[in-house]
Each structure stands twice: as structure tokens, then as C-alpha cells.
Amino acid sequence: MPKIVDHEQQKIKVAEAAWRVIRQSGIENASVRNVAQEAGISPGSMRHYFSTQSELFLFSMNLVSERANARIAALSFDRPMPEVVRDMMRELLPLNEEKRSEMEVWLAFMSRSIWDAALHDLANRVYEEMNQGMIRTVAALAEQGLVRKELDAEEEGRRMQVFVDGIALHGLLYPERMTPEYMERLLDQYLEELYRK
Amino acid sequence: MPKIVDHEQQKIKVAEAAWRVIRQSGIENASVRNVAQEAGISPGSMRHYFSTQSELFLFSMNLVSERANARIAALSFDRPMPEVVRDMMRELLPLNEEKRSEMEVWLAFMSRSIWDAALHDLANRVYEEMNQGMIRTVAALAEQGLVRKELDAEEEGRRMQVFVDGIALHGLLYPERMTPEYMERLLDQYLEELYRK
DNA sequence: TCCTTTTTAATACACTCGTATTATATAGGT
DNA sequence: ACCTATATAATACGAGTGTATTAAAAAGGA
Numbered sequence: 001m002p003k004i005v006d007h008e009q010q011k012i013k014v015a016e017a018a019w020r021v022i023r024q025s026g027i028e029n030a031s032v033r034n035v036a037q038e039a040g041i042s043p044g045s046m047r048h049y050f051s052t053q054s055e056l057f058l059f060s061m062n063l064v065s066e067r068a069n070a071r072i073a074a075l076s077f078d079r080p081m082p083e084v085v086r087d088m089m090r091e092l093l094p095l096n097e098e099k100r101s102e103m104e105v106w107l108a109f110m111s112r113s114i115w116d117a118a119l120h121d122l123a124n125r126v127y128e129e130m131n132q133g134m135i136r137t138v139a140a141l142a143e144q145g146l147v148r149k150e151l152d153a154e155e156e157g158r159r160m161q162v163f164v165d166g167i168a169l170h171g172l173l174y175p176e177r178m179t180p181e182y183m184e185r186l187l188d189q190y191l192e193e194l195y196r197k
Numbered sequence: 198m199p200k201i202v203d204h205e206q207q208k209i210k211v212a213e214a215a216w217r218v219i220r221q222s223g224i225e226n227a228s229v230r231n232v233a234q235e236a237g238i239s240p241g242s243m244r245h246y247f248s249t250q251s252e253l254f255l256f257s258m259n260l261v262s263e264r265a266n267a268r269i270a271a272l273s274f275d276r277p278m279p280e281v282v283r284d285m286m287r288e289l290l291p292l293n294e295e296k297r298s299e300m301e302v303w304l305a306f307m308s309r310s311i312w313d314a315a316l317h318d319l320a321n322r323v324y325e326e327m328n329q330g331m332i333r334t335v336a337a338l339a340e341q342g343l344v345r346k347e348l349d350a351e352e353e354g355r356r357m358q359v360f361v362d363g364i365a366l367h368g369l370l371y372p373e374r375m376t377p378e379y380m381e382r383l384l385d386q387y388l389e390e391l392y393r394k
Numbered sequence: 395t396c397c398t399t400t401t402t403a404a405t406a407c408a409c410t411c412g413t414a415t416t417a418t419a420t421a422g423g424t
Numbered sequence: 425a426c427c428t429a430t431a432t433a434a435t436a437c438g439a440g441t442g443t444a445t446t447a448a449a450a451a452g453g454a
Binding site: 023026028104107112116123124131166169173177 | 220221222225307308311324355359361367386
């Protein structure tokens, strides 16, 4: 029998190499050769895991959202709801190097998804996930009486999403101006106002 | 004497061709040849106006912000301030095809500015402009008594900027979900809350 | 009409691209 | 120890890349 290599593990290794190349020099330079070199394997070998560059991109993009989901799922939920909500939203901001890294790559893929049809579905799927998550969060806050029961959960959920993504975007594009501290400040201000509604 | 061609006009023609290529197939495909073809001139001829691709990108990116500035400057300012403010902010959202086009290109350049040092300065300059504009707007509203005088103009200006950019981002990335109507709705809600402060 | 300066076009160079094909090395079951 | 399925590597191909160089065309003043 042949040499057995954990296929999925190898794909992840390559995808993470792609992340690093994208962060360093953009998607336009994430060529098969550059990514393979960053991953420490030969281009020919890489094609064994991703038969096409498009597959690699899709997998890499998907891995970003999986990582974020995993981090959120790993939070402890048996705490006061405001604490949980705050922590959830903090996972959607580039507050540390790990999250900044992932989100920079995510932005690159999202920006590309505007014209690259291969990424379009995944982009919309993740949006929908996030959207449902936010709406359910607001609805849960309403049920617990932490916000007005009449508050439109769908509407407020979308506002929440827009505001958090706005903070994250500024954090990525203008890191000197939008520091982690300021991001948290804006987030906390938003939540405080929300709880007054 | 030689054939005289309006140099600046020609550069603009080429830059707009670059926009179209970028919208259609991304910056990664905005090669010298592709842009020249879209502009209807030869690649060799194009190098007469932009001796390097980097120059073309910088000029194209700058032209986007100039166009937005021009549109804002063209607004009539002898109206009630809330109307003016609303119209100003509407210019920062992809509410029609023209603005959507420019902003898609702008997003591509901003995304690239994360790793492309050549675009970094322009990106920050435009941020600063926008930032000052928002802060002065809030301050002016405070002076007119339209918002609380104690309101921190700098803080609220940044919140405004984050929220507007968040709406615009969603408008670009999720046009089916974030329609022009919904963008205006979110904007008006924000302004209404602002005037209650 | 001719001449000079600018604009345009064409071609070339070295390099990188995505992908396909082919050959080599590797490691487990018999 | 050998065999075989798998993983890795190397090479090739046609096409596209940014940029430089060189030649042709064009148009207004003399």
C-alpha cells in the first residue's frame, strides 16, 4: 500500500500558505508557484490537492469562515448574555494579529467575489449565516428583555451587521487610525445604545 | 509644430478604461495590454501617458476620489443643513450605477493598498479628508443646535464614517440584499438618531 | 510645401502564468 | 524483500506579463 498522507491536513497547510502570500503580496501574486513555494512543496505536488487554482482559492476562502465559526462556537455560552454577545462580536473584528490576518484575506476574497463568479456563492452563504446570527441574537436579547420587545430584530440585526463590518473594514484599511482599542470602544458604544432601546 | 493632444484628457480616457477592466475582471486582469485595448489605443501608445502600470493605477485611483469630491462640491449648499448633510452622505453610497461603478473600483484599490505601498499614501489622504469632513459636519450641526452641543464631534464623526462605509461596503458586496432603498433607509435612520442626540 | 515635434504603433525581451504530462521516490501490505 | 498504489518532483507548452526600443504617422508653424 502507498504512502498515506492526511489529505485534508495537507490542503489546510497549502491554504494557509496561500493566506500568507495573499497578505504579503495580494491575490494577484498568489500564483500556483508562489503558494507552493510558501507551503514548501513543489507546484506539481500541490496540484495533487488542488487540481486548479480556482479550487485552491475557494478552499482558502472557505477555511477563513470556518475558522471564524470555530472560534465563535468555542466561546462559553453559560454567561450573562451581554457578555456573550460582546465576545461574539469581538470575534468579527481584527483585534489581534490572528484575526487581522484572516480578515485581510477575507477582504481580498470578498473584493474578488464582485467579479469572480466562482466565489460568489460562498460570499453570499457567509453573509446569510452572519445575517441570521445577528438577527437571532437581537431576538434573543429582546426575549430576555435586554432590549425593547417591539424592536424589529431583523432591522436591528442588519444595522448591527453593517456597523460591525464598518468597524472591521476601517480596522483593516486604516490600522493606525482604527486601533483595536478604538474598535472595542465603538463596539461597546453601539451595544450600550442598543440596550437602551 | 506637432500634433497636439490634450494630455490630461487622454490620461482620463485611459483611466476610465482601467475602471471598466477592473470592474469586469478585477485589478489582477488590468494589464497594460487589456487596459489599452479597452481604451482603444495601442499598448505602446499608452505608455506615452503612463510610463508604468503603477502610475496608471495611482492616477486611476486618484481620479475616483476626485470625481466623488466634485459631485459633493457641486451640491447646492443654500438649503437647510439636514438636507445638505443627507445629500452629502448619499454621495458616499453606491445608490446608482455611476457611483456603484466608482466605488467598486475604489474598493479594489483600497483592498490592494493593504500590501501595495504605492497606494498607501493616497488611501490615507482620502481617509483623512473624509474624516475631517465628517467631523466638521457634526460640529456644524452642533453649532446650529441640531444636535447636542456637548456631543463629541470627533467621536460622532468617526461613527458616522464607519457607519456610512459599512453601508457602502454591503451595498457593493451584497447588492441583492443591500439595495439602494435599504441604504437610504439605514442612512435616514442614522441621521434621525443623530438629531435626537 | 516642407519640417519638426509629438503621438502612435509595432516589435522584442526576459519572465511569469496555469495547466498537462511524465518520471521518480516513498511507504505500507503481502 | 518485493510490489503496488500513492505522493512528489521535474519538465514542457502556449499564452500573457511589464517594460524598452525602434520605426511610422500625423499635424500645425514656417
